[in-house]
Amino acid sequence: MTAATGAPLLTLPEVARAVTGDLVAREVPSRPDAREAFLRQAVDGVSIDTRTLTPGQLFVPLRGGNTDGHRFLAEAFRRGAALAFCERERYPEWEGHEPGPLVLVEDATAALQRLARRFRDGWHGRLIGVTGSAGKTTTKDLVAAVLATAVPTLKTEGNLNNHWGVPLTLLRLRPEHRFAVIEIAMNHPGExxxxxxxxxPEAAVITNAGSAHLEGLGSLAAIAREKASLAAAVPPGGPVFAGADSPRLMAALRGMKVRVVSYGFAAAAAVRAEGLTDLGPEGSRFTVAGFPTVHLKLVGRHQVQNALAALAVAREYAVDPAAAVAALAAQRSGKGRMEVRALRGATLLVDCYNANPESTRAALATLAGWPEATRRIAVLGDMLELGGDAPRLHRETGEAARDAEVWAVGTYAGEWAAGATRAGVTARRFADQAALAEALREALAPGVVVLIKASRGAGFDALVRRLGAEA
Ligand SMILES: Nc1ncnc2c1ncn2[C@@H]1O[C@H](COP(=O)(O)OP(=O)(O)OP(=O)(O)O)[C@@H](O)[C@H]1O
Ligand SMILES: [Mg+2]
Structure with missing residues (x-):
């Protein structure tokens, strides 16, 4: 993970000042000109991982589950770091034999965030924050792709959306960027x-408010409020692009002093998809007022919603409509996000990057609508982080199964099966992934369409590998 390159950032003393840390260096040149050059040296990007660090960067040693970046301080300088943070508590180990210039700070994460804030304050483009229960990364990519047709646009790399990812992304802002599209996520209230x-942010995109992270937040209304808190950071009157098909989100935004631009299938949506044609593996085609016909290669109705967010942004910022639509058409699905794969004549819809009730409903709807399928199988595993409501939510989501068999495995296999049975579809339970994979291998044949859906923690990528398809 590296927030890399571009124009030089800040000089060593400026970094120290921004984070109110102390700059210590074993060898500060004594000759005035050399000393001056040392102090004028600038860090060029930020890295939290020595494996991807490039010369001239600031190394930020983070403490995670079972590792501590301070162990890699010397390695960072061997690889050419210009500067590193060092938490005061860890400094005694290095005192007197500093491997390079250090800025002593109380807490490396807090210092990274302070630096990012300072850095962001010096940037004058338009920043769009993206949050929501599902579809953040996809929407962020679509919004950025559309804006990038008009002006240089920075976006969050992959899924770097947390207390480390957001500052690292902000530290990649450069003067030439006119827009930045930043994914913002949360695990606990207030994040x-x-x-x-x-x-x-000067604008926000909020995709929806569902039940992901119910465990951390306690209630659905609390989740919606948490998502809406991104809108509270938008200046009064600023645009908040919001998923109109999420009533809880729309309710949470009511009364806020922002300009809500709704998008979705809902009749009341300001930016609305009409005439939707489901093209199966080819995605879908639809129209939106003011734009040429959209052909989206991403599979599933929920992707249409994500594309509408991008078109709402395009309209707001007067991006050329034809260019916006062309950018959407060029997008391909990310790994594990409704990827369409062929295996022994059958079609696999691999959607095991993550799962919650909303995304599983969306995936079940896509499966049910898959054209020319002779048999549809929904392979469902655990949806995690749902707290005490997990059994009920699995049951209720299972009830959304239509025109498909449900094959369930994992902690909630019983709940999946109970819900599916109530919906009147055939349900099978499997003791483990191996048993399921074996049955599935036998079932794969031309015309069979299989949805593979669970939270990442359920390890369905291993199931996909067991089937003999690349995970
Ligand atoms: N608009 C949507 N509504 C419901 N489900 C969606 C939507 N968009 C995407 N999904 C589902 O969410 C999955 C993950 O998509 P994506 O990575 O874009 O979401 P995310 O919010 O960034 O996830 P994370 O919380 O891991 O960052 C997709 O595979 C799909 O199943
Ligand atoms: Mg994401």
């Missing part, structure tokens, strides 16, 4: 507000 205070 979005904190990250938004750092990013200072």
């Amino acid at each position: 979005i507000a904190g990250l938004a205070a750092m990013a200072r």
Whole structure:
């Protein structure tokens, strides 16, 4: 993970000042000109991982589950780091034999965030924050692709959306960027507000408010409020592009002093998809007022919603409609996000990057609508982080199965099966992935369409590998 390159950032003393840390260096040149050059040296990007660090960067040693970046301080300088943070508590180990210039700080994560905030304050483009229960990364990519047709646009790399990812992304801002599209996520209450205070968005995209992270937040209304807190960071009157098909989100935004631009299938949506044709593996085709016909290669109705967010942004910022639509047509699905694969004549819809009730419903709807299928099988595993409501939510989501068999495995296999049975579809339970994979291998044949859906923690990528398809 590297927030790399581009124009030089800040000089060593400026970094120290921005984070109110102390700059210590074993060898500060004594000759005035050399000393001056040392102090004028600038860090060129930020890295938290020595494996991807490039010369001239600031190394930020983070402490995670079972590793501590301070172990890699010397390695960072061997690889050419210009500067590194070092937490005061860890400094005694290095005192007197510093491997390079250090900025002593209380807490490396907090210092990274302060630096990012300072850095962002010096950037004058338009920053769009993206949050929501599902579809953040996809929407962020679509929005950025559309804007990039008009002006240089920075976007969050992959899924770097948390207390480390957001500051690292902000530290990649450069003067030439006119827009930045930043994914912002949360695991606990208040996190979005904190990250938004750092990013200072001038606009927000909020995809939906569902039941992902119910465990951390307790209630659906609390989740919706948390998502809406990104809108609270947008200046009064600023645009908030919001998924109109999420009533809880729309309710949470009511009364806020922002300009809500809704998008979706809902009749009331300001940016609305009409005449939707499901093209199966070819995605879908639809029209939106003011744009040429859209052909989206991404599979599933939920992707249409994500594309509408991008078109709403395009309209707001007067991006050429034809260019916007062409950018959407060029997008391909990310790994594990409704990827369409062929295996022994059958079609696999691999959607095991993550799962929650909303995304599983969306995936079940896509499966049910898959054209020319002779048999449809939904392979469902655990949806995680749902707290005490998990059994009920699995049952209820299972009830959304239509025109498909449900094959269930994992902790909630019983609940999946119960829900599916109530919906009147055939349900099978499997003791483990191996048993399921074996049955599935036998079932794969031309015309068979298989949805593979579970939270990442359920390890369905291993199931896909067992079937003999690349995970
Ligand atoms: N608009 C949507 N509504 C419901 N489900 C969606 C939507 N967009 C995407 N999904 C589902 O969510 C999955 C993950 O998509 P994506 O990575 O874009 O979401 P995310 O919000 O960034 O996830 P994470 O919380 O891991 O960052 C997709 O595979 C799909 O199943
Ligand atoms: Mg994401």
